[in-house]
Amino acid sequence: MKAILPPLRLLPLLLLAAATGLSAISCTGEKSGADEQVFQEIRGVVQRLDEADPLRVIIDHEEMPGYMDAMIMPFRVKDAAELEGIEPGAVITFDYHVRERESWIDHVTDTGEKGEIKNPGDASVPPAAPLLKEGDQLPDYEFVDETGADVKLSDYRGRPVALTFVFSRCPVPEYCPAMMRNFKTVLDALAADPEAPEDFQLLTISFDTWNDTPEVMKTWAAAYGHEAGQPWSLLTSDSCCTINEIGANVGLKFGEVKGSYQHNLRTVILDGEGRIRRVFTDETWKVEELVAEIKAAALDPKNT
Numbered sequence: 001m002k003a004i005l006p007p008l009r010l011l012p013l014l015l016l017a018a019a020t021g022l023s024a025i026s027c028t029g030e031k032s033g034a035d036e037q038v039f040q041e042i043r044g045v046v047q048r049l050d051e052a053d054p055l056r057v058i059i060d061h062e063e064m065p066g067y068m069d070a071m072i073m074p075f076r077v078k079d080a081a082e083l084e085g086i087e088p089g090a091v092i093t094f095d096y097h098v099r100e101r102e103s104w105i106d107h108v109t110d111t112g113e114k115g116e117i118k119n120p121g122d123a124s125v126p127p128a129a130p131l132l133k134e135g136d137q138l139p140d141y142e143f144v145d146e147t148g149a150d151v152k153l154s155d156y157r158g159r160p161v162a163l164t165f166v167f168s169r170c171p172v173p174e175y176c177p178a179m180m181r182n183f184k185t186v187l188d189a190l191a192a193d194p195e196a197p198e199d200f201q202l203l204t205i206s207f208d209t210w211n212d213t214p215e216v217m218k219t220w221a222a223a224y225g226h227e228a229g230q231p232w233s234l235l236t237s238d239s240c241c242t243i244n245e246i247g248a249n250v251g252l253k254f255g256e257v258k259g260s261y262q263h264n265l266r267t268v269i270l271d272g273e274g275r276i277r278r279v280f281t282d283e284t285w286k287v288e289e290l291v292a293e294i295k296a297a298a299l300d301p302k303n304t
Helices: 176-192 214-222 240-250 287-299
Strands: 029-032 037-049 056-061 071-076 090-098 103-114 142-144 150-152 161-166 201-206 232-235 254-257 260-263 267-270 276-280
Touching (some): 071 103, 161 176, 161 287, 176 201, 176 232, 201 214, 201 240, 214 232, 267 287, 276 287
Parallel strands (some): 071 260, 161 201, 201 232
Antiparallel strands (some): 029 037, 037 056, 037 090, 090 103, 142 150, 161 267, 254 260, 267 276
């Protein structure tokens, strides 16, 4: 991924990025097996260790050429001993392993150097729109779907809606690709469930308005089983204001600063009147949870 977005295009939603001291560094090698890629000796600055999950660490890492731009993102280790003695601000090297549905790091080494830690408040700006809560009405935003047709959220009134946010150049299997796989699995589960509502809608919304044209979204989603005629639409927008505002409404943050990119994830359930029923705030939601929320939203007496 190169130049995901023009400079500052999406800056209002995220100014959480970039550690210093990495610009002159490059990966020293890459190995590939039948079902695994390994990027070796990646350099990065530890931003945060997860007290609730000893296998998780947030790293501001350098570019992995041909795979991923410089980003601030969470990584997992398979053995907590990999992170023993590692502190926020440490410049480390590590190997990054990628399979179809999982990734992890190992050979974590503290170089003895120190880098910059960026906190969310370091460069905050007012949000593009207010943060909404469950029960609030989501504004009626306009998008373009994968066919090039103009759509509004109100077009889906009268049915439960699940929407999630992605960008097609996100390669990490546990994040945007997982949201695509999960939506297809949700679609299949509802199709096989005799108690599922007759009408529902899944919406996958790109926050990479520069790259993700309708044709790009359509082609990318086909690899995950998206087909014409399904109650699953792929939405993008010509206006960065639209995605900035809906993102702010649900707590989605994304953007690029000083060459590092970061985003979080949100998956939102709307009832038939377009009210927010539930917000999943990361990638850990289960297919059965989303199916249950869609079914419950369809039965909500407020919709009748």
